[in-house]
Amino acid sequence: MITLTSSDGETFKVDEVVAVKMQTIEHMMEDGCAETAIPVPNVTGKILAKAIDFIKKHVETTKKEELRAWDADFIKVDQATLYDLLMAANYLDIKGLLDLTCQRVADMIKGKSVEEIREIFNIENDFTPEEEKEIRKANQWAFE
Amino acid sequence: MNLDVLPQDCISHIISCTSPRDACRSAMVSARARRAGDSDSVWERFLPADYKQILSRLVSPLVFSSKKELYFKLCNPLLIDEGKKSFSISKATGKKRYMLSARDLSVTWSSNALYWSWKPLLQSSAAELRTICWLEIQGKIKTNMLSPNTTYEAYLVVKFANRAYGLDSLPSEISLVVGNYESHGIVYLRYPDSNKMFSMKEERIPCKREDGWVEIELGEFYNDDGGDDEEVKMSLREVKGHHLKGGLIIEGIEIRPKD
Numbered sequence: 001m002i003t004l005t006s007s008d009g010e011t012f013k014v015d016e017v018v019a020v021k022m023q024t025i026e027h028m029m030e031d032g033c034a035e036t037a038i039p040v041p042n043v044t045g046k047i048l049a050k051a052i053d054f055i056k057k058h059v060e061t062t063k064k065e066e067l068r069a070w071d072a073d074f075i076k077v078d079q080a081t082l083y084d085l086l087m088a089a090n091y092l093d094i095k096g097l098l099d100l101t102c103q104r105v106a107d108m109i110k111g112k113s114v115e116e117i118r119e120i121f122n123i124e125n126d127f128t129p130e131e132e133k134e135i136r137k138a139n140q141w142a143f144e
Numbered sequence: 145m146n147l148d149v150l151p152q153d154c155i156s157h158i159i160s161c162t163s164p165r166d167a168c169r170s171a172m173v174s175a176r177a178r179r180a181g182d183s184d185s186v187w188e189r190f191l192p193a194d195y196k197q198i199l200s201r202l203v204s205p206l207v208f209s210s211k212k213e214l215y216f217k218l219c220n221p222l223l224i225d226e227g228k229k230s231f232s233i234s235k236a237t238g239k240k241r242y243m244l245s246a247r248d249l250s251v252t253w254s255s256n257a258l259y260w261s262w263k264p265l266l267q268s269s270a271a272e273l274r275t276i277c278w279l280e281i282q283g284k285i286k287t288n289m290l291s292p293n294t295t296y297e298a299y300l301v302v303k304f305a306n307r308a309y310g311l312d313s314l315p316s317e318i319s320l321v322v323g324n325y326e327s328h329g330i331v332y333l334r335y336p337d338s339n340k341m342f343s344m345k346e347e348r349i350p351c352k353r354e355d356g357w358v359e360i361e362l363g364e365f366y367n368d369d370g371g372d373d374e375e376v377k378m379s380l381r382e383v384k385g386h387h388l389k390g391g392l393i394i395e396g397i398e399i400r401p402k403d
Contacts, residue, residue: 083149083150086150086154087149087150087151087154090151090153090154098157099161102154102157102158102161103161105158105161106158106159106161106162106166107161109158109159109162109166109170110162110163110166111166112166112169113169114169114172114173117169117170117173117177118173118174121146121147122146122147122148123146123147123148123173123174123177124174125173125174126174126175127172127174127175132172135171135172135178136172138171139168139169139171139172141165141168141235142164142165142166142168142169143169
């Protein structure tokens with residue numbers, strides 16, 4: 001069993017078979033740093049719990065259809081949680097969760113206009129009008 | 145929530161899950177989004193998985209300074225496999241397309257100058273039918289050359305010379321076979337007639353192309369994940385009629401993803 005401590009002090013005991021799916025943790029285990037509790041400073045307890053749930057489900061289930069349905073349900077979270085999950089998956093290097101969260105955000109971008117994307121994600125336009133013109137010209141096809 | 149809190153490689157990963165068109169649009173969103181969207185890691189995902197092998201088969205080597213640049217260069221047809229075929233990718237999806245030149249097809253009696261003559265066409269040749277009774281054109285391509293999980297359509301690309309005769313006295317038989325799948329049809333080899341309103345169930349209608357040629361659908365098929373080493377065999381034949389036919393000019397067979 002491996003013990004993980006979240007940024008807000010929650011501890012989680014997980015089987016090795018689950019822990020190794022977090023590549024970052026696996027490397028620490030290989031380096032012999034897993035004797036005591038491993039701190040996970042970038043991830044809160046709430047998010048770490050969800051990440052562990054994800055890995056457990058994917059370790060236990062092999063049926064593709066069942067996993068697909070479960071994933072679709074799992075990812076129905078608010079934007080803030082989605083980002084936190086994405087960053088946790090990136091930090092802990094959990095490939096399946098990173099793919100799932102990135103695809104979910106990607107689906108929010110697909111087919112949207114530039115203005116719509118800026119609005120959804122609160123991004124500021126930091127181009128000058130000249131730069132905008134130049135970039136639009138270079139990517140003309142995307143606006144046809 | 146602000147996308148800017150994510151590290152750049154995460155933003156690239158997200159954009160690589162969208163599409164080439166979305167990735168180009170993301171370049172307009174902000175400077176950071178542009179860096180992420182233009183990155184090689186994104187465009188490598190849009191390129192065919194075997195793009196390095198494809199580049200090695202090109203007749204003229206391609207010069208490019210980024211994977212995005214390479215992607216758009218591959219959207220234009222390029223000669224490949226010693227000039228027997230030309231290759232390109234569909235801009236919106238990155239899926240592979242091929243044109244098998246007339247030289248790459250098996251045209252019965254085409255080496256006999258009495259029946260067929262070869263005219264230069266672009267960087268290859270077109271086969272022009274002088275006169276023949278036995279009209280038989282076949283082409284094939286291995287499924288592992290095509291993009292997986294894609295529905296493809298095959299078209300015979302032709303022109304009709306002014307002096308064309310006898311080609312539509314009888315319908316030509318069309319077939320496409322791959323693995324256990326077979327489809328058959330017929331076509332009357334004639335220039336598309338906009339007045340034609342009725343067609344029989346299996347009849348294919350020649351269509352005008354933007355480049356001035358005419359295309360005839362030989363069939364469509366679904367290419368799954370390309371695990372099997374199968375071959376798509378396509379053919380057009382008019383061998384039942386004993387009359388002479390002439391004036392058909394063949395550019396080749398185009399195999400492209402269905403829209």
